[in-house]
Amino acid sequence: MAVFRETVPRDLRDKMMELNWSLVLLLILLGVAGVAMLYSIxxxxxxxxxxxxxxxxGAGFAGMLVIAMFPPRFWMGMAYPAYFGALALLxxxxxxxxxxxxxxxxxxxxPLRLQPSEVMKVALVLAMARFYHDLPTxxxxxPTGLLVPLMMIGAPAALIIGQPDLGxxxxxxxxxVIIIFMAGLSWWFILTVSVAGLIGVVGVAVYGLENILAEYQMDRVRAFLNPDYDPLGINYHPNQAVITMGSGGMTGKGFLEGTQSKLGYLPEMQTDYIFTALGEEFGFVGGISVLAINALIMAQAVGVAISCKSTFLRLLTMGLTGTYALYVFINIAMVSRLMPVVGVPLPLISYGGTVVLSVLAAFGLILGAHIHRNAEPPKGAGLFG
Known part of the structure; x- marks a missing residue:
């Protein structure tokens, strides 16, 4: 019978002392910035x-601290039930x-509209981390090490793309893919897949994106490639986003002094386009400050992953950090016209119920990984496994 070895604090007080409070403070700063911008617009x-x-x-931060207190063997046991539960919700x-x-x-x-795709983002990482923890290196x-994870990704992806939600x-x-790579995928395999992917991109270019994407998605690609395409239609909002951010200059117009955002030039200012409002009121300095806080959050999370002894905690932390980094990159790249428009919010700053709670739940797991970084749960251990 396997023995669970854990040289980490077991007492609640000791765990609170061990908590990565600098990471908690950075997350609170983003949350405060979000509340301030929503108040302003x-x-x-x-x-x-x-x-x-x-x-x-407030509810999310409380839940985050509760999640952090649970030992990794609990989350290992919850990994597959969480995944199949999220799949059922989809x-x-x-x-x-x-x-x-x-x-x-x-x-x-x-009182709450639940978005299961946000729940799946956390559940998928949990399940894949558990799978690779149990799988011999x-x-x-x-085939098992690749096909099973690809099926785990493909099942929810097929349901989400039909909602439709390409982002x-x-x-x-x-x-x-980040988790598969971090699990120790062979560089030869990565090279082979990269070549195959390049061939696929060329094939798509020859065949034509219009035969693959929906019409509204194709319009977004056209708008991205040509800022002058349909300036009063599909390109109106992306162009207004750049104008709004640019109007803030170096230091911005000042808190509560934004005009573009208040006059309704952009849709969903409280969600997808909130970074433009921040840029207008706080300028380049404000935008860079938000990016710097996010960079520090990611650096702290990567440091947690490096310090973890177990495969499960390491992959869990890297997968959740990768998800968060993609959130930030896609949202800011979208409003800056560096990529086509997709509906991805800016974590903790954009308005949203399920997104806020899922992001803070993810950081609860990361904080828990920091507390239990010396834990070495045996393969197959868990509440249900």
């Missing part, structure tokens, strides 16, 4: 976004989902 009004965002952040979206602006991505729970590049689908796939 509503015309110096706590309603309808800032008050709700603040309450969700199926429920197909049957009973709420349709908003042509997208069916939510389940209406009364020499079998990582075996989340790509983010989920990229996260899965």
């Amino acid at each position: 509503a015309g110096a009004d706590w309603s309808p976004w800032a008050n709700r965002h603040a309450m969700r952040l 199926l429920l979206v197909e049957l009973f989902g709420v349709n908003i602006n042509g997208a069916q991505r939510w389940i209406d729970l009364g 020499e079998k990582v590049t075996s 989340t689908t790509l983010l989920l796939a990229a996260t899965g």
